[in-house]
Amino acid sequence: MVLGNYKTVVSARSTDKEILKGAQDGGIVTTLFAYALDEDIIDGAIVAAPSRSKPWRGHWDIWRAEPRVVTTRQELLASQKTGYNICPMVTPVKDAVRMHGLDRVGVVGVPCQIQGFRKAQLYPIAMRDVPDKLALVLGIFCMEVFPYQSIVQLVEDHLGKKIDSVKKMEVGKGKFTVRTERGETASIPLKDTHKYEQPGCHVCLDYVANLADISSGSVGSPDGWSTVFVRSKKGEQIWNEAMTAGMFETKPMDQVKPGLDIVKKLATEKITKNRKTLDSRATFGVGKGLRNPYLNL
Amino acid sequence: MQRISNIFKKQEPEKPVTKKFVEKKAESGMKEGKPVAEKIRAGHVHESGCTGCLVALADNYEGILKILDRYVDWVYDLTLADTRHIPKMDVALIEGSVCLQDKIAVEEVKKARENSAIVVAIGSCACTGNINRFDRGGQANQPQHESFVPLSDLIDVDVFVPCCPPTPEQLRNAVLMAYLLLKGTDDQKKLAGRYLQPLMNLAKSPFFSKASFNTLMQEVINQGLCMGCGSCAAACPVRAITMEYGKPQGERDLCINCGACFAQCPRGFFDHGLTEQYESIMELIQEVLK
Amino acid sequence: MTKVVEISPTTRHEGHSKLVLKVNEEGIIERGDWLSITSVRGLEKVAYGKNMEQVPKIVSRVCGICPVAHTLAATEAIEASICCEVPRDAHVLRVILQCANRLHSHALHNILTLPDMYLPGTDKKINPFSPEEPVRSVAKRIQRLREIGQTICEIAGGQSIHPNNPRIGGMYMNVSPRAKNKMYDLTKEAIPLAKAQMDFMIAVLRNYQKREWAEVGGKQVPIPKNLGYHNQGYMATDPVYGTTSFAENPSWDAERFMEVRPWDWYMSEVEIDLADASYPVGGTTPVGVKANPRIEACNGVPLYDGQPVEVGPRARLSRFKGFDEKGTIGQQVARQMEYMDDCYAMLSHIDELNTSGKVLADEIPRGDGTCLAWATNEAPRGTDVHFARVRDGKIHDYSMLVPTTWNFPTCSQALAGAPWQLAEVIMRGYDPCVSCATHMIVIDDDKKILAQKLIQ
Numbered sequence A: 001m002v003l004g005n006y007k008t009v010v011s012a013r014s015t016d017k018e019i020l021k022g023a024q025d026g027g028i029v030t031t032l033f034a035y036a037l038d039e040d041i042i043d044g045a046i047v048a049a050p051s052r053s054k055p056w057r058g059h060w061d062i063w064r065a066e067p068r069v070v071t072t073r074q075e076l077l078a079s080q081k082t083g084y085n086i087c088p089m090v091t092p093v094k095d096a097v098r099m100h101g102l103d104r105v106g107v108v109g110v111p112c113q114i115q116g117f118r119k120a121q122l123y124p125i126a127m128r129d130v131p132d133k134l135a136l137v138l139g140i141f142c143m144e145v146f147p148y149q150s151i152v153q154l155v156e157d158h159l160g161k162k163i164d165s166v167k168k169m170e171v172g173k174g175k176f177t178v179r180t181e182r183g184e185t186a187s188i189p190l191k192d193t194h195k196y197e198q199p200g201c202h203v204c205l206d207y208v209a210n211l212a213d214i215s216s217g218s219v220g221s222p223d224g225w226s227t228v229f230v231r232s233k234k235g236e237q238i239w240n241e242a243m244t245a246g247m248f249e250t251k252p253m254d255q256v257k258p259g260l261d262i263v264k265k266l267a268t269e270k271i272t273k274n275r276k277t278l279d280s281r282a283t284f285g286v287g288k289g290l291r292n293p294y295l296n297l
Numbered sequence B: 001m002q003r004i005s006n007i008f009k010k011q012e013p014e015k016p017v018t019k020k021f022v023e024k025k026a027e028s029g030m031k032e033g034k035p036v037a038e039k040i041r042a043g044h045v046h047e048s049g050c051t052g053c054l055v056a057l058a059d060n061y062e063g064i065l066k067i068l069d070r071y072v073d074w075v076y077d078l079t080l081a082d083t084r085h086i087p088k089m090d091v092a093l094i095e096g097s098v099c100l101q102d103k104i105a106v107e108e109v110k111k112a113r114e115n116s117a118i119v120v121a122i123g124s125c126a127c128t129g130n131i132n133r134f135d136r137g138g139q140a141n142q143p144q145h146e147s148f149v150p151l152s153d154l155i156d157v158d159v160f161v162p163c164c165p166p167t168p169e170q171l172r173n174a175v176l177m178a179y180l181l182l183k184g185t186d187d188q189k190k191l192a193g194r195y196l197q198p199l200m201n202l203a204k205s206p207f208f209s210k211a212s213f214n215t216l217m218q219e220v221i222n223q224g225l226c227m228g229c230g231s232c233a234a235a236c237p238v239r240a241i242t243m244e245y246g247k248p249q250g251e252r253d254l255c256i257n258c259g260a261c262f263a264q265c266p267r268g269f270f271d272h273g274l275t276e277q278y279e280s281i282m283e284l285i286q287e288v289l290k
Numbered sequence C: 001m002t003k004v005v006e007i008s009p010t011t012r013h014e015g016h017s018k019l020v021l022k023v024n025e026e027g028i029i030e031r032g033d034w035l036s037i038t039s040v041r042g043l044e045k046v047a048y049g050k051n052m053e054q055v056p057k058i059v060s061r062v063c064g065i066c067p068v069a070h071t072l073a074a075t076e077a078i079e080a081s082i083c084c085e086v087p088r089d090a091h092v093l094r095v096i097l098q099c100a101n102r103l104h105s106h107a108l109h110n111i112l113t114l115p116d117m118y119l120p121g122t123d124k125k126i127n128p129f130s131p132e133e134p135v136r137s138v139a140k141r142i143q144r145l146r147e148i149g150q151t152i153c154e155i156a157g158g159q160s161i162h163p164n165n166p167r168i169g170g171m172y173m174n175v176s177p178r179a180k181n182k183m184y185d186l187t188k189e190a191i192p193l194a195k196a197q198m199d200f201m202i203a204v205l206r207n208y209q210k211r212e213w214a215e216v217g218g219k220q221v222p223i224p225k226n227l228g229y230h231n232q233g234y235m236a237t238d239p240v241y242g243t244t245s246f247a248e249n250p251s252w253d254a255e256r257f258m259e260v261r262p263w264d265w266y267m268s269e270v271e272i273d274l275a276d277a278s279y280p281v282g283g284t285t286p287v288g289v290k291a292n293p294r295i296e297a298c299n300g301v302p303l304y305d306g307q308p309v310e311v312g313p314r315a316r317l318s319r320f321k322g323f324d325e326k327g328t329i330g331q332q333v334a335r336q337m338e339y340m341d342d343c344y345a346m347l348s349h350i351d352e353l354n355t356s357g358k359v360l361a362d363e364i365p366r367g368d369g370t371c372l373a374w375a376t377n378e379a380p381r382g383t384d385v386h387f388a389r390v391r392d393g394k395i396h397d398y399s400m401l402v403p404t405t406w407n408f409p410t411c412s413q414a415l416a417g418a419p420w421q422l423a424e425v426i427m428r429g430y431d432p433c434v435s436c437a438t439h440m441i442v443i444d445d446d447k448k449i450l451a452q453k454l455i456q
């Protein structure tokens, strides 16, 4: 089951013009959070935001992602841009339910981070008051992410662009592409980026955030649209309400190109490759292996 | 309770609940238990800890009243009950490290092992030594009290519930799962066994009872497993961990050796199949406490 | 003829302790020793040489019921030693944290006390875990009060058990306006519950006071009218919070204090020659066993003007409000009376909190090692004093003088005159926290040393 449990999968796009303008793809996450804030489903959300640039680190830090607790639509919109580098989304979850005073928290993350959130719910070893406060868990498809320095080297060395001139970064169609403020685009084949990936991604067995309430990503849907898996009961309820409220326009997955098959193909590729990595880790040294964290695989 | 069978329909076949538990249960002399056959006998044994672990259990608020009403006979607990000597129990929750130079403490912890089917080490003092790893004696009125060790240095421990303090929710889950393991249907036993398995693995781990921030480095980052989720930083009860460029940085001068960062890390342990059932497991827990 | 009976371990309090009692032919205590038998972790010695930021986190773990007291006393003793003033809003957050902890702790102590007490109008002792009414509603109310206390602790302090928001120089984070409102609403909810709980407890306590006897192990034991009386005097430093050596007018005088080892104050070796197997639950220590309190004691004996004193709710009420009821019941009533003041203090400080105020000092000195400073914190069980000397960010001297340490020798005095079967009732009146009490400083040789260091 490379795509995990889900109730429905559709291709969708936000109907909110303001959100779409700044959106990476179909604006699913931002729209769902905006809707949930509006409808009082969540008190606030933890989102990835550009690090507040610190002058002493240089202004190029705007592409470095940092988790932030937001409680208003304005704050939410200000944090739409992200750049494929590691953003530790679980970090502020306890502060969110304590000093921020949130009783219902929306969270978003790539598959492994959603695993972290669900583990926090099922095994709340150090997560007092977190398990019952995650009101909306949104997942994002992910093949791998990069350390921030990898992004800098890809953009500035491989593509020859100053990182602070980049307006948009994209991974898709086998390429890593950036568009700069001067309207230029530059890209390199994804295979050239592999060596810069975060090593921990190579043992990840989830491509489409199987454990989220709702997960989404651009793969499988046309440009400007997102593929959306509605997974949990809670996810289904919120999704249906948002649909009724007209937050999204949707198309059935079997009527869009390239469709669900490509999602399945990429998911299978990722999981097969990473299972192999896990196997090879078991015999990595001479009569010695590396640790495998997974039980009952 | 209906739901548990549903949970197992979706589950792949798996190892049966460890034999040791079943055997021990048989010999623990349950006949002398109260007439309420479905309840388990459990208690709290206090060693060199701060009672914070017990307070955390009591911080299930109304939930703890329900647990005591329905599932657990609380047979021993110097703080909450009157019994003075450790009786036979199904589940002993032991808090605190053991002082090797304190005869009473060493005897007590051995007695607790002897008298209990399942020993759960609650809190980091019991699991990893926690701040007691810093102790070095020399203090009035017992300057010879110098060596404090986690439980598993002296006795076999079945389940670890680390963190300082452990959380009410995790203690609740461990107690309810222990109940299901002993008194549940076959399916419930299987679920409980699978749920408790990683916590049992921690108890048997060659490194975890020596945990500190270094453990996170050695067993996650150094092993190429970290994916930068930040669970460790959120977990740390003393704010010793910050995320620097997506990876944990530990302030070792703050770390108290609680092991929570490693235990909470999804790359510390993770069971995909079980976690996939998070909805039904959480519903189950809610339901049994309704 | 005097006989010796030993109750070990004592129950329904934090930690391990025991009672060694010399009793007359009627079973009345002539002399009692109450002592800690909890392993001595020596966390004060642990502190030596450690980073000043870490020490409050370590000593918080002395006690999981009153961790707030230890965190704050440690933090403020260190701040006093390095001469660091914390911003106003950090202080306000700390006071909120303090009140929230006291709310939970007093409520928890109600659970530990109730099994000794009777439902008014009946001869039935109260089992707080019984699902029957009216007890179940009381248990739920207690748990709700604790939940409110612990939740507010968590918001203001980051964690309820071992708070992690306080730090040297202030707090890590201020709270959001939403969190402030949440604390306010919770406190408002607590006020009527606390009032009802106070009324209930006082009624139960007064009822006990009027009773002729209490049932212990199947026997009717007469309750003396002077249960728990002593003439040791009281010590308190603030109705709610505490003071430090850095304050303009410190309300505690370190020069009047000294601490000695139990050798001078406790019995030497005795042999148990009275035993009662029916004493609940599990009986007293069998005849023939030897006890040696002065050697076994894991606590010290702190003195104020050369005598043990009582600390805690009654001491606070006596010093600041003229409350003067003696004995165990007076002490217990005083604890219940603190509920309301605690809630109001919490509410007014929540009101006072500016959520956009800064909570961390701009400059945090590292300490030059000249100043042995102290801070007191009025923990639920009484005055908690921590001493610290800091040099270059490292701890050079560290000592703790925690509430139950003060109360050990005082309570020992208060045991005399009561039937031995009620010794634990007297002891529980002090809400003992024994793990705390195994931490102490001992300055028996020359108390001037401390005084001199303080003056520097």
Ligand code: SF4
Residues within 6 Å of the ligand: B048, B049, B050, B051, B052, B053, B095, B096, B122, B123, B124, B125, B126, B130, B163, B164, B165, B166, C061, C062, C063, C064, C161
């Ligand atoms: S683990 Fe923490 S809460 Fe538990 S006894 Fe130890 S110090 Fe106290």
Ligand code: SF4
Residues within 6 Å of the ligand: A088, B216, B220, B221, B225, B226, B227, B228, B229, B230, B231, B232, B233, B246, B247, B248, B264, B265, B266, B267, B268
């Ligand atoms: S919790 Fe584990 S995987 Fe997540 S950031 Fe920390 S070490 Fe890395």
Ligand code: SF4
Residues within 6 Å of the ligand: B211, B212, B213, B216, B235, B236, B237, B238, B239, B240, B241, B250, B254, B255, B256, B257, B258, B259, B260, B261, B262
């Ligand atoms: S870094 Fe924090 S969570 Fe990890 S062992 Fe140290 S104190 Fe515990």
Ligand SMILES: [Fe+2]
Residues within 6 Å of the ligand: C014, C062, C063, C064, C065, C066, C067, C433, C436
């Ligand atoms: Fe205490």
